[in-house]
Amino acid sequence: MIRLFANAHYDFIKWRRWAYGLTAAIIIPGFALFLVRGLNYSIEFTGGTLIQVQTPEPVGTDRIRGALDAAGIRDAEIQQFGAPNEYVIRARIGRADAAVAGSTETTAAAVDSALARSLGPAPEHYKILRTEAVGPKVGRELQGKAFLAIFFSFIVTLVYLAVRFEWRFGLAAVLATFHDILTTIAFIRYLDLEVSLVVVGAVLTMVGYSLNDTIIIFDRVRENLRKFRRQNLYEILNLSINETLPRSVLTHGTTMATTVALVVLAGEVLRPFALVMTFAIFTGTFSSIYIAAPLLMYIEKRWPGEDARGARALRAAGSVPLNPPPAPGGGGSSEVRSKAAV
Amino acid sequence: MRTIRSRLIAIGGLLALAVWQLIPTDVTQRVRDATTGRMKDTTIRRVPINLGLDLQGGIHLALEVDQSKGPVPDCATAIQLAEKVVRTRIDEFGTSEPVVQIQGRCRLIVELAGEKDPARAKGIIQRTAFLEFRITDMKNLFRDALPEIDKALRRAGVRAPGQGAAAASVTQLFGADTGKAKGKTAKGKAAAKDTTELNAPDPLSSLLFQGQLPGEYLVPEEQVPVAESLLARPDVQRLIPRGIELRWGTEVLSRAGRSYRTLYAVEDRPIITGEYLQDAKALRDPLTNQSVVNFVLSRGGGRIFERETGRHVTDYMAIILDGRVQGQPPVIKSQIGQRGQIELGAKPLQDAQDLALVLKAGALPAPLTIIEERTIGPSLGRDSIRDGIRAGIVGVALVVLIMVTYYRLSGVLAVAALALYVVFTLAGLAGFGFTLTLPGLAGLVLSVGIAVDANVLIFERIREELQHGKLVRTAVDEGFLHAMSAIIDSNVSTALTAFILYLVGTGPVQGFAITLIIGIAASMITAIFVVRTFYMIWLDRRPDMATLSV
Numbered sequence: 001m002i003r004l005f006a007n008a009h010y011d012f013i014k015w016r017r018w019a020y021g022l023t024a025a026i027i028i029p030g031f032a033l034f035l036v037r038g039l040n041y042s043i044e045f046t047g048g049t050l051i052q053v054q055t056p057e058p059v060g061t062d063r064i065r066g067a068l069d070a071a072g073i074r075d076a077e078i079q080q081f082g083a084p085n086e087y088v089i090r091a092r093i094g095r096a097d098a099a100v101a102g103s104t105e106t107t108a109a110a111v112d113s114a115l116a117r118s119l120g121p122a123p124e125h126y127k128i129l130r131t132e133a134v135g136p137k138v139g140r141e142l143q144g145k146a147f148l149a150i151f152f153s154f155i156v157t158l159v160y161l162a163v164r165f166e167w168r169f170g171l172a173a174v175l176a177t178f179h180d181i182l183t184t185i186a187f188i189r190y191l192d193l194e195v196s197l198v199v200v201g202a203v204l205t206m207v208g209y210s211l212n213d214t215i216i217i218f219d220r221v222r223e224n225l226r227k228f229r230r231q232n233l234y235e236i237l238n239l240s241i242n243e244t245l246p247r248s249v250l251t252h253g254t255t256m257a258t259t260v261a262l263v264v265l266a267g268e269v270l271r272p273f274a275l276v277m278t279f280a281i282f283t284g285t286f287s288s289i290y291i292a293a294p295l296l297m298y299i300e301k302r303w304p305g306e307d308a309r310g311a312r313a314l315r316a317a318g319s320v321p322l323n324p325p326p327a328p329g330g331g332g333s334s335e336v337r338s339k340a341a342v
Numbered sequence: 343m344r345t346i347r348s349r350l351i352a353i354g355g356l357l358a359l360a361v362w363q364l365i366p367t368d369v370t371q372r373v374r375d376a377t378t379g380r381m382k383d384t385t386i387r388r389v390p391i392n393l394g395l396d397l398q399g400g401i402h403l404a405l406e407v408d409q410s411k412g413p414v415p416d417c418a419t420a421i422q423l424a425e426k427v428v429r430t431r432i433d434e435f436g437t438s439e440p441v442v443q444i445q446g447r448c449r450l451i452v453e454l455a456g457e458k459d460p461a462r463a464k465g466i467i468q469r470t471a472f473l474e475f476r477i478t479d480m481k482n483l484f485r486d487a488l489p490e491i492d493k494a495l496r497r498a499g500v501r502a503p504g505q506g507a508a509a510a511s512v513t514q515l516f517g518a519d520t521g522k523a524k525g526k527t528a529k530g531k532a533a534a535k536d537t538t539e540l541n542a543p544d545p546l547s548s549l550l551f552q553g554q555l556p557g558e559y560l561v562p563e564e565q566v567p568v569a570e571s572l573l574a575r576p577d578v579q580r581l582i583p584r585g586i587e588l589r590w591g592t593e594v595l596s597r598a599g600r601s602y603r604t605l606y607a608v609e610d611r612p613i614i615t616g617e618y619l620q621d622a623k624a625l626r627d628p629l630t631n632q633s634v635v636n637f638v639l640s641r642g643g644g645r646i647f648e649r650e651t652g653r654h655v656t657d658y659m660a661i662i663l664d665g666r667v668q669g670q671p672p673v674i675k676s677q678i679g680q681r682g683q684i685e686l687g688a689k690p691l692q693d694a695q696d697l698a699l700v701l702k703a704g705a706l707p708a709p710l711t712i713i714e715e716r717t718i719g720p721s722l723g724r725d726s727i728r729d730g731i732r733a734g735i736v737g738v739a740l741v742v743l744i745m746v747t748y749y750r751l752s753g754v755l756a757v758a759a760l761a762l763y764v765v766f767t768l769a770g771l772a773g774f775g776f777t778l779t780l781p782g783l784a785g786l787v788l789s790v791g792i793a794v795d796a797n798v799l800i801f802e803r804i805r806e807e808l809q810h811g812k813l814v815r816t817a818v819d820e821g822f823l824h825a826m827s828a829i830i831d832s833n834v835s836t837a838l839t840a841f842i843l844y845l846v847g848t849g850p851v852q853g854f855a856i857t858l859i860i861g862i863a864a865s866m867i868t869a870i871f872v873v874r875t876f877y878m879i880w881l882d883r884r885p886d887m888a889t890l891s892v
Binding site: 156197 | 404406460712713714715716717718719721722725726729730732733734736737738740741744745747748750780781783784785787788790791792794795798799802805806809824827828831832833834835836837838839840842843845846847848850851854855858892
């Protein structure tokens with residue numbers, strides 16, 4: 001039988017300050033870069049034109065740029081996309097000409113005729129695989145929708161957590177998720193990934209996945225708080241993280257297997273999505289252990305819970321609670337205690 | 343044992359239901375014929391999962407009313423007019439099942455799967471609507487010409503399609519017609535007998551059934567492509583009487599279990615066109631409780647209409663939008679000036695509203711601007727499917743490898759449940775008619791990785807319980823029991839974010855959210871219920887089992 005990290009007793013919480021340093025080292029430069037340069041939004045958000053062309057032989061981006069320059073189409077980004085003979089041409093709408101409706105469509109037609117003049121007639125010398133022309137209005141709407149989606153997912157999960165857990169747990173979980181969004185933005189900025197609606201979808205899925213991980217640990221914390229009445233929260237958090245460690249390793253392993261398969265094999269369009277999801281596994285795991293758990297500790301210290309499990313949480317181990325809590329649910333306490341003493 | 347049996351029955355039932363959803367079925371599609379360029383029905387057999395435009399290729403257009411030449415006060419009505427107009431042109435697109443729908447208040451979405459020529463599609467959509475009123479073929483000139491047409495067709499070697507049951511020429515299907523019609527029919531038959539092929543049914547007129555009013559014919563739905571191709575022949579075109587043109591109707595009538603399309607013989611000269619029309623309103627006459635449409639013409643239009651209707655009292659007037667006759671032509675009861683009323687009798691108000699929209703669409707053509715256009719070539723879609731499936735297979739193989747090496751026999755159970763999970767998820771997509779998009783494909787692959795999480799939670803819990811010295815049976819029970827709250831909490835939180843994504847997202851992203859939600863539901867069933875059942879069977883066979891392969 002293979003067992004990974006079974007009966008581990010790592011003192012995770014002890015390293016929390018190092019973890020804060022590490023995450024700050026990722027977030028702060030990434031955010032500075034984000035504030036200075038912004039994100040590489042897809043034309044869905046900015047409005048503009050995207051044309052994906054395929055040529056029988058690789059012709060190089062310079063050749064295509066030359067063709068567009070000759071036709072007077074400037075400010076277009078040209079990028080090799082996936083296969084060496086496929087290129088993506090992007091022309092975003094600048095703030096200045098945002099008022100000109102319908103200009104995106106004419107751009108697509110202009111690019112088509114410019115390519116035909118320079119490379120030769122369409123089906124033999126080049127092929128247009130994909131065209132997207134998005135007006136500025138649609139882009140603005142989509143920006144608003146993406147923002148709403150992230151905002152509402154926060155509210156809804158907060159409400160759910162408040163119903164299922166105590167608010168202290170919920171707050172810690174949501175702050176940890178917020179941390180994940182910050183690191184993900186930094187990650188997207190570092191790799192200069194194109195932010196499309198699908199990538200926003202990946203960020204939302206990441207929110208769900210990371211929260212999922214935090215919930216698994218908190219669920220165990222909740223259970224252990226009932227079981228081990230003599231330990232303080234610091235010990236209980238460490239115990240719970242260690243107990244759920246094999247599960248975390250396994251689940252993240254299987255999820256990673258699928259996201260890495262998507263990164264490598266699923267093609268250029270899905271790659272940013274798959275990269276964000278792969279990163280989400282790391283940041284979700286990290287934040288569940290090093291952000292959510294210590295935060296729960298601080299929250300308990302700042303606003304001690306009234307109920308039994310909160311009241312004695314950070315008091316010295318061994319102090320007798322004023323009101324004896326209800327009998328612990330399930331699990332023989334003798335064998336459990338022997339384990340807890342380790 | 344009884345509980346195991348009932349569980350197995352439940353699983354078997356679910357599986358049968360899922361497989362039934364995924365059995366390839368015959369789907370009828372209207373496709374443009376490559377040689378003739380006409381639309382025809384073809385039947386293909388395929389697994390009933392809808393593919394999004396990003397996977398099958400096609401054109402997605404979002405249109406709004408053009409406000410650049412001054413604001414349009416009521417864009418909601420304008421977009422309804424536009425929708426009506428685009429719908430009447432639906433057959434001109436070279437695609438099966440085009441999607442035309444209003445999104446929000448003032449936006450029209452047109453999706454043309456498989457269409458390759460965006461310029462042509464945009465031309466069809468943005469063309470200005472043309473409305474005209476024409477008098478139907480009151481003298482039955484077309485019907486009188488039918489015998490000649492049939493003769494010409496027979497000479498050209500065209501045989502009547504189908505069975506000879508409708509061997510007579512223009513057949514009375516229902517309703518009253520004049521005795522004159524019967525006489526003509528008999529004459530037509532006699533003419534047919536003159537020819538060399540005595541028993542050969544008439545190629546064209548055997549397809550046509552006389553309708554309720556002069557110039558109206560009904561063509562069985564399945565024969566429409568045949569009739570269209572016959573009528574398009576130059577030798578037939580030459581024989582259609584001077585001053586008469588044929589126009590298909592938009593209505594599909596069903597009589598005695600068959601459906602018929604209407605075909606009208608109308609005069610080639612409109613009595614009035616949409617440019618003179620100023621307004622149209624549908625309402626229900628409070629006295630007679632009948633649906634009516636009131637319309638108003640311009641002053642000049644009123645003069646023309648007065649003169650024309652004066653000449654055509656008791657004639658039928660076809661309302662033609664973009665070459666298609668809309669509804670059944672009403673009869674002209676008396677001379678009409680600037681204001682007229684079309685009575686629809688007992689028909690629902692909805693029909694009247696539709697007709698009013700048609701009139702308005704001709705009167706106030708709403709120019710549309712394209713605010714979003716996406717064209718995906720079919721080869722790109724095929725590549726995406728291939729890459730997605732490849733990534734899926736590799737990802738799933740890795741998951742299977744991890745689960746079986748780590749959890750051994752229990753891992754095999756989880757993998758068996760995973761196979762059921764994939765079938766259930768695909769069946770969910772097919773059964774509820776959701777669309778599989780490229781991000782959806784990614785969601786499907788991703789959810790395989792996440793789906794085993796529930797099993798990992800359960801297995802780890804069982805291992806812990808076994809470590810605490812519990813008996814195998816107790817450990818399994820406790821493992822499932824204690825893992826449950828974590829499984830439910832984590833799945834609900836993922837489902838909630840996916841649901842928000844569905845509400846806010848557009849097409850492809852909605853596809854992702856849907857596959858994720860269906861995947862979560864399916865994984866709850868398989869990971870908890872199915873794996874539990876497998877364990878029950880296993881423990882039932884080996885009641886004395888001391889160690890568990892987990």
